[in-house]
Amino acid sequence: MNYSNQQSTRQEPAPVPSPATQPASGPLTREELQLAARNHSMPLEALRRDVTPPGLHYVLTHFDIPDLDGSSWHLRIGGAVERALELGMAALRRDPAITVPVTLECAGNGRSLLEPRPLSQPWVLEAVGTAHWTGVPLAYLLGKAGVLPDAVEVVFTGADAGVQGGVPQRYARSLPIREALRPDVVLAYQMNGTDLPPQHGYPLRLVVPGWYGMASVKWLESIEVVKTPFAGFQQEVAYRYQDSADDAGTPVSRIRVRSLMVPPGVPDFFSRRRFLRPGPVMLEGRAWSGEGAVTAVDVGIDGTWLPAHLDKPAGGYAWRRWTLPWVANPGEHVLSCRATDITGATQPLEQAWNFQGMGNNVVQRVPVTVE
Amino acid sequence: MNYSNQQSTRQEPAPVPSPATQPASGPLTREELQLAARNHSMPLEALRRDVTPPGLHYVLTHFDIPDLDGSSWHLRIGGAVERALELGMAALRRDPAITVPVTLECAGNGRSLLEPRPLSQPWVLEAVGTAHWTGVPLAYLLGKAGVLPDAVEVVFTGADAGVQGGVPQRYARSLPIREALRPDVVLAYQMNGTDLPPQHGYPLRLVVPGWYGMASVKWLESIEVVKTPFAGFQQEVAYRYQDSADDAGTPVSRIRVRSLMVPPGVPDFFSRRRFLRPGPVMLEGRAWSGEGAVTAVDVGIDGTWLPAHLDKPAGGYAWRRWTLPWVANPGEHVLSCRATDITGATQPLEQAWNFQGMGNNVVQRVPVTVE
Numbered sequence: 001m002n003y004s005n006q007q008s009t010r011q012e013p014a015p016v017p018s019p020a021t022q023p024a025s026g027p028l029t030r031e032e033l034q035l036a037a038r039n040h041s042m043p044l045e046a047l048r049r050d051v052t053p054p055g056l057h058y059v060l061t062h063f064d065i066p067d068l069d070g071s072s073w074h075l076r077i078g079g080a081v082e083r084a085l086e087l088g089m090a091a092l093r094r095d096p097a098i099t100v101p102v103t104l105e106c107a108g109n110g111r112s113l114l115e116p117r118p119l120s121q122p123w124v125l126e127a128v129g130t131a132h133w134t135g136v137p138l139a140y141l142l143g144k145a146g147v148l149p150d151a152v153e154v155v156f157t158g159a160d161a162g163v164q165g166g167v168p169q170r171y172a173r174s175l176p177i178r179e180a181l182r183p184d185v186v187l188a189y190q191m192n193g194t195d196l197p198p199q200h201g202y203p204l205r206l207v208v209p210g211w212y213g214m215a216s217v218k219w220l221e222s223i224e225v226v227k228t229p230f231a232g233f234q235q236e237v238a239y240r241y242q243d244s245a246d247d248a249g250t251p252v253s254r255i256r257v258r259s260l261m262v263p264p265g266v267p268d269f270f271s272r273r274r275f276l277r278p279g280p281v282m283l284e285g286r287a288w289s290g291e292g293a294v295t296a297v298d299v300g301i302d303g304t305w306l307p308a309h310l311d312k313p314a315g316g317y318a319w320r321r322w323t324l325p326w327v328a329n330p331g332e333h334v335l336s337c338r339a340t341d342i343t344g345a346t347q348p349l350e351q352a353w354n355f356q357g358m359g360n361n362v363v364q365r366v367p368v369t370v371e
Numbered sequence: 372m373n374y375s376n377q378q379s380t381r382q383e384p385a386p387v388p389s390p391a392t393q394p395a396s397g398p399l400t401r402e403e404l405q406l407a408a409r410n411h412s413m414p415l416e417a418l419r420r421d422v423t424p425p426g427l428h429y430v431l432t433h434f435d436i437p438d439l440d441g442s443s444w445h446l447r448i449g450g451a452v453e454r455a456l457e458l459g460m461a462a463l464r465r466d467p468a469i470t471v472p473v474t475l476e477c478a479g480n481g482r483s484l485l486e487p488r489p490l491s492q493p494w495v496l497e498a499v500g501t502a503h504w505t506g507v508p509l510a511y512l513l514g515k516a517g518v519l520p521d522a523v524e525v526v527f528t529g530a531d532a533g534v535q536g537g538v539p540q541r542y543a544r545s546l547p548i549r550e551a552l553r554p555d556v557v558l559a560y561q562m563n564g565t566d567l568p569p570q571h572g573y574p575l576r577l578v579v580p581g582w583y584g585m586a587s588v589k590w591l592e593s594i595e596v597v598k599t600p601f602a603g604f605q606q607e608v609a610y611r612y613q614d615s616a617d618d619a620g621t622p623v624s625r626i627r628v629r630s631l632m633v634p635p636g637v638p639d640f641f642s643r644r645r646f647l648r649p650g651p652v653m654l655e656g657r658a659w660s661g662e663g664a665v666t667a668v669d670v671g672i673d674g675t676w677l678p679a680h681l682d683k684p685a686g687g688y689a690w691r692r693w694t695l696p697w698v699a700n701p702g703e704h705v706l707s708c709r710a711t712d713i714t715g716a717t718q719p720l721e722q723a724w725n726f727q728g729m730g731n732n733v734v735q736r737v738p739v740t741v742e
Contacts, residue, residue: 027398033407033483034643037495040411040426043570045435055426055570056436062640064416065427112404120641124408164640199414199426269433269535270491272405 022245023116023355032112032122041109041126047262047286050130050314050321051101054197057129058213060106060121061199062171062234063162066219070195070203075187079155079224082146089203092136092189099134100184100209101318103288107212107239107252110351110360118357125364126260130286130319131200133207135188138223139181147177147225154180155224155232156206156217167233173217174230175208184209184316187220209317210254210290212359214239242355249355255290256361257347259297259322259339263366274368281326283308286319289341297322300336300363308337328370335366393616394487394726403483403493412480412497418633418657421501421685421692422472425568428500429584431477431492432570433542433605434533437590441566441574446558450526450595453517460574463507463560470505471555471580472689474659478583478610478623481722481731489728496735497631501657501690502571504578506559509594510552518548518596525551526595526603527577527588538604544588545601546579555580555687558591580688581625581661583730585610613726620726626661627732628718630668630693630710634737645739652697654679657690660712668693671707671734679708699741706737 039060046056070089078084106127111118113125121127142154157172179185188207189196196202201218208215214234235251242249262284265276287294293316297308311321322337340346351362410431417427441460449455477498482489484496492498513525528543550556559578560567567573572589579586585605606622613620633655636647658665664687668679679693693708711717722733 028404031642033399033404033493034495035641036404036407037412037493037497038414038643041408043409043432043436045438046569048438053425053568053570055428055430055568057426059426061414063638065414067416067419122404122408124405126408162637162640163644163646168637168646197424197426198417199424266533266539267434269533270406271402272409273534275534275539 023118025116028122029119032119035121039121041123042129044126044260044263047260048284051192052129052131053192054200057131057200058104058106058127059199060127060213061160062164063160065198066159067198068159068203068219073203075204075220075223077141077145077223080148080151080227081225082148083144085141085145089189092187092204095136096140097134098137098184098186099132100186100207101130101132101315102207102209103128103130103255103317103319104207104213104216105255105258105288107214107358108356110362111357113351113362114353114357114360118355120357128260131191132193133186133188134190134193135186135204137183138185138187138206139183141187142180142225145225150227151177151225152228153177153226153230155226155230156220157222157224158217159219159221164233165237167237169233171217171234172230172232173215173234174226174232175215179208212252212255212290214252238356239358240356241358244355247355252358255288256359257287257289257291257294257339257341257345258361259285259287259337259347260364261285261335261337261366263368264335265368274366276328276368276370278328278330278370281328283324283326283335285322285337287322287337287339288317288319289339289345290317291345292342294320294339295342296340298338299324300334300338301326302333305338330370333368333370335368336363338363394489396487399493400490403490406492410492412494413500415497415631415634418631419655422563423500423502424563425571428502428571429475429477429498430570431498431584432531433535434531436569437530438569439530439574439590444574446575446591446594448512448516448594451519451522451598452596453519454515456512456516460560463558463575466507467511468505469508469557470503471557471578472501472503472686473578473580474499474501474626474688474690475578475584475587476626476629476659478585478729479727481733482728484722484733485724485728485731489726491728499631502562503564504557504559505561505564506557506575508554509556509558509577510554512558513551513596516596521598522548522596523599524548524597524601526597526601527591528593528595529588530590530592535604536608538608540604542588542605543601543603544586544605545597545603546586550579583623583626583661585623609727610729611727612729615726618726623729626659627730628658628660628662628665628710628712628716629732630656630658630708630718631735632656632706632708632737634739635706636739645737647699647739647741649699649701649741652699654695654697654706656693656708658693658708658710659688659690660710660716661688662716663713665691665710666713667711669709670695671705671709672697673704676709701741704739704741706739707734709734
């Protein structure tokens with residue numbers, strides 16, 4: 001088994017096998033529990049923060065976190081370019097840098113709510129986070145290398161290796177040329193002003209604002225410009241909206257509109273049921289969309305929808321804070337929130353199922369007890 | 372419901388109710404999945420690192436992570452002392468500081484392996500981490516305050532509030548005076564050289580080397596010296612070794628001896644099954660004990676035990692690295708590791724059940740496929 005070259009674009013396009021596992025009804029499996037213990041989502045109280053620190057920001061690692069040495073690491077840029085480049089961290093840090101506030105969300109967020117449940121990372125609904133990513137614009141480096149006119153995509157390969165769906169591979173994804181040349185796509189070496197933590201891609205990762213997290217390849221080692229569409233596992237098999245195992249489906253790309261709420265009051269440790277006192281409460285949360293600006297958030301209180309106040313956006317692809325004052329009366333209540341973006345897309349009240357459990361942006365519902 | 376004073380030591384000792392939930396056989400519950408998504412363990416590949424960065428170090432938060440302002444926060448020290456104190460962060464930073472390398476582990480680590488399964492945070496086996504904690508020795512501040520001669524315990528109360536086992540509470544735990552006066556018990560404001568991250572107790576936490584993590588109270592707001600043993604929920608009800616719901620049990624305190632291994636090779640994404648090539652492999656991991664120095668680690672290869680090499684310890688209560696070269700032959704193998712400490716305690720080959728699923732230090736077993 002050779003883990004280092006399985007995703008080479010010189011291979012013939014892979015056939016599209018179905019994932020190894022079929023969706024399951026019923027109990028969570030030991031495999032899902034192991035994944036839930038390894039990877040982590042963002043505790044919802046962290047929605048209070050504009051910026052999510054490491055350890056609160058969601059993390060999904062497909063294989064193992066590589067243990068890379070930033071001083072000897074190099075990035076290779078090649079393929080359909082005029083000049084292949086090989087750059088160390090010192091060289092990259094001398095290039096012009098930008099800082100972009102970006103909300104990243106896992107495409108599988110909400111998967112564990114589906115029935116039957118697609119077997120993969122069993123996210124509930126908080127696989128999200130917002131950070132300030134600092135690094136070199138990808139477009140700048142592609143400009144240095146010189147993209148040939150007949151190039152169609154750019155392939156990004158990380159140092160992380162393993163097996164998925166029976167296929168040995170290094171994690172690799174591509175972007176169409178027009179996305180790769182957007183001015184806000186960044187090769188980031190800092191998160192929130194300090195070197196990337198190991199689990200977020202040290203020493204260098206791609207960050208693609210507006211796309212689900214799978215596009216933002218971590219532990220980046222190679223950028224290859226290609227003249228035919230990339231057919232790697234994470235592009236052709238994983239991360240697709242499919243009706244069934246036999247459906248080729250459509251690729252997952254931009255983040256669907258979504259909002260989440262800081263659950264008010266205090267929790268029960270085990271059930272996470274919320275308890276609060278009667279009286280005025282400021283409900284708050286964040287909303288985001290990879291398709292364009294969030295234009296409205298409606299808050300549901302026992303089924304009655306009220307428009308929330310929206311703060312100014314912090315950036316094109318960073319979440320937007322919303323607030324709504326509520327007077328809590330004793331009893332049992334269900335709170336929810338629902339965002340709409342500039343395209344008119346809004347969150348569904350009932351979730352739609354798909355084979356891999358992708359893009360489930362159903363509205364959050366928070367039952368609370370007011371005592 | 373009053374969340375701010377339920378753990379006051381002026382209360383009568385609480386009766387000992389049984390926890391709300393009985394152990395379960397069978398599928399993981401939605402409540403356990405929610406906890407697994409919120410709290411996170413340490414990916415085992417992070418055992419390669421002497422020091423665990425935030426986001427890789429395990430975190431267990433009973434209630435919500437409080438959003439504290441370090442500039443207005445104050446620590447109160449009172450009770451059976453000659454002089455009550457109230458200190459802000461600026462004052463604490465002027466006091467003498469120490470840095471202690473400490474391995475912290477959750478007392479519930481290994482819980483999900485038990486059958487029937489106690490219902491709480493469903494840890495698999497990696498709820499651990501090692502950090503350098505910097506702050507003021509607790510003994511120094513207790514000396515400043517002057518502990519009265521008839522004091523028996525010190526009670527630590529955090530800012531985190533909620534309900535557990537039906538009891539509204541702020542998280543609170545006590546230490547016997549002799550433990551509180553140990554020179555290495557620290558009121559930490561830094562983790563690995565920078566301000567505590569929110570999830571690790573910002574702006575100040577207790578760190579009790581050698582004890583399971585529940586003793587190291589986060590988001591510390593109050594230290595109260597008491598003349599009668601503290602009877603709060605996290606002392607009298609939770610964190611006990613019990614045979615059944617009716618057994619008063621014995622309190623959980625020091626960390627039982629344990630070792631873990633970096634799983635060799637590369638993983639399958641979903642099953643975490645390991646794959647490696649034939650040939651020499653350096654097996655490695657870490658071992659620790661809260662009872663005293665680790666004196667031996669034995670590595671089991673298909674049931675044959677071999678002594679591992681131990682590196683020099685990094686501190687009295689920090690994990691110790693072990694290594695063992697292995698020549699992997701094609702086929703299926705099971706690797707395991709088993710530590711022994713200076714008291715002669717060693718890890719059990721078969722786990723012992725207890726009602727809350729505490730202190731399960733059964734040996735880790737890693738199935739691998741050599742191709």
